[in-house]
Amino acid sequence: MSRAIVVGAGIGGLAAAVGLRRMGWDVTVYEQASSAEPVGAGISLWSNALRALEWLGVGETIRSRGAVRLGGGVRTPSGRWLSRSLADAVLSDEDVTMVMVHRADLHEALLAALPPEAVRFGHRLERVDEGLDAVTVHLATSAGQVTDRADLLVAADGIRSVVRAQLWPVQFAPRYSGVTAWRGVTDQPFPLAEQSQTFGPATEVGVIQLQDGRVYWYATGDDAEGTTAPDERAEVLxxxxxxxxxxxxxxxxxxxxRVLRHDLYRLPRPYPSFVRDRIALLGDAAHAMLPTLGQGGCLALEDAVVLAAVLSLTGDEPGGVDLNAALxxxxxxxxxxxxxxAAASDQIAKITQVRHPVALFLRDLMVRLTPPRIAARSVARATDWHPPR
Ligand SMILES: Cc1cc2nc3c(=O)[nH]c(=O)nc-3n(C[C@H](O)[C@H](O)[C@H](O)COP(=O)(O)OP(=O)(O)OC[C@H]3O[C@@H](n4cnc5c(N)ncnc54)[C@H](O)[C@@H]3O)c2cc1C
Structure with missing residues (x-):
């Protein structure tokens, strides 16, 4: 049986492990965090991600825990609506769905699809050695160093990927976008009359209801890299x-x-390759992007499905391909x-991050005059992905 090591038990790594096991691979996931603590805030999962999750066998669980986003639109800081029917127009396309879930629910569903022994917490990857017939990983644990070998290494270790930093040229390291983001979920259910995205000077705020009635919110703004505040909630306010x-x-x-703050980074493009010998980059390790389209995690799920599908073709049977060809x-x-x-996410950030009064006026005018069906069409194009058969 072929064996894979996955580094990183985020959305991408767990999904890759579920997919590879479906294809008959023996998989071990190594995660630096000491346990599967609930992480993050809300995450939007579009139709493409939901199809990937169906393929992985956890679609039903996620749909049952998610809230289908309905209603709402784009507002100015004073509350004036720039586009009220945008969300309805987007979701009126029967091929486009958007489910809002708490990240912890997504992680839990993916983890539950793996046997407990497949995921080893408290293992931090430090170094990779590439060999002709195997790849070796060196990990640090509280009990000392651990080494493991496999046919394949899936680097799903996020934007600060140790694998990418070691093996890909340094000019492809992540770069700060100039934008920082805060996220939170209300402690208790909160009565929200309407969901909205609000565009102000170089700042965007969103409020979206989760299935259990709590509200997920995010805010972005510009700031110097690494800036933090003693009380991030007070800073947002x-x-x-x-x-x-x-x-x-x-x-x-x-x-x-419970208020999270993260500076937003992206990887430079065009990226030379997501693969090298027996190693595949996946998710943010391969294509960290700005969250303006809400697609980073969705694409990590797509990556996982495609990787599992191409690896199902490896083997000695007639028509089988070698690992290199599959990667x-x-x-x-x-x-x-x-x-x-990722490029489309950058384009949207240019619109949301304007500050000059003339640019603000033009941006708001553009949002007001763009027919919702045009915006809906571009969302439909972005989410039009189907798993390979
Ligand atoms: C503000 C914000 C909002 C977002 N909103 C959305 C959204 O609505 N929809 C959407 O689809 N996407 C969204 N995204 C993007 C999404 O969060 C990411 O694309 C997604 O989490 C990437 O998953 P991943 O598994 O590739 O990486 P990660 O989630 O970063 O997981 C990487 C894992 O690897 C582990 N790891 C790292 N280094 C090591 C090591 N050396 N050894 C062992 N383990 C290691 C980490 O601990 C982590 O568990 C948003 C991002 C941000 C910042």
């Missing part, structure tokens, strides 16, 4: 506390220690699409 209701109330309904097929199938959506 300082920036957007005066915006239309219920933004302040939603942020205030979140405990300060090249993965690279060719994924790199153009992942990078196209």
């Amino acid at each position: 300082r920036r957007i506390g005066g915006w239309h209701a219920p933004i302040r109330q939603v942020v205030e309904a979140t405990s300060p220690e 090249l097929a993965y690279d060719q199938a994924r790199r153009p699409r992942d990078q196209r959506l």
Whole structure:
């Protein structure tokens, strides 16, 4: 039986492990975190991600835990609607769905699809050695160093990938976008009349209801790399506390220690390759992008499905291909699409991050005058992906 090591038990790594096991691979996932603590806030899963999750066998679980996003649109900080029917137009296309879940639910569903012994927490990858017939990983644990070997290494170790840093040229390291993001989920269910995205000067805020009635919110703004505040919730309120209701109330309904802040990075493009010998980059390790399209995690799920599908073709049977050919097929199938959506995310960030009053006026005018069906069409194009048969 072929054996794979997956580094990173994020969305991409867990999905890859589920997919590879479906294809008959023996898989071990190594994760640096000491346990599967609930992570993050909300995450939007579009139709493409939902199809990937169906293929992986966890679609039903996620649909049952997610809230289908309905209603809402785009507002100005004063509360004026720039486009009220945008979300309805997007979701009126029967091929487009968007389910909002708590990240912890997504992680839990993927973890539950793996046997417990397949995921080893508290193992931090430090170095990789490539050999002709195997790849060796060196990991640090609280009990000392551990070494393991496999036919394949899936590097799903996120934007700060140790594998990529060791084996890919340094000019392909992540770069700070100039934008930082805060996220939170209200501690308790919160009555939200309408979901919205609000565009202000170089700042965007979103409020979206989760299935259990709590509200997931995010805010972006510009700041110097690495800046932090002693109280991030107070910092968010300082920036957007005066915006239309219920933004302040939603942020205030979140405990300060639960407010997350992350600087946003992206990988430079075009990227030379997602694969090398017996190693495949996957998810943010391959194509970290700005979250403006809400597709980074969705694409990690797509990557996982495609990787598993191409690896199902490896073997000595008639028509079987070697590992190298399968990884090249993965690279060719994924790199153009992942990078196209990363570029589209950058384009949207240019619109949301404007600051000059004239640019703000033009941006708002553009949002107001763009027919919702045009925006809906571009979302439909971005989410139009189907798993290989
Ligand atoms: C503000 C914000 C909002 C977003 N919203 C959305 C959204 O709505 N929809 C969407 O689809 N995407 C969204 N994204 C993007 C999404 O979060 C990422 O694309 C996704 O989490 C990538 O998953 P991953 O598994 O590739 O990486 P990660 O989630 O980063 O997981 C990597 C894992 O590898 C582990 N790891 C790292 N280094 C090592 C090591 N050396 N050894 C062992 N383990 C290691 C980490 O601990 C982690 O568990 C958003 C991102 C941000 C920042």
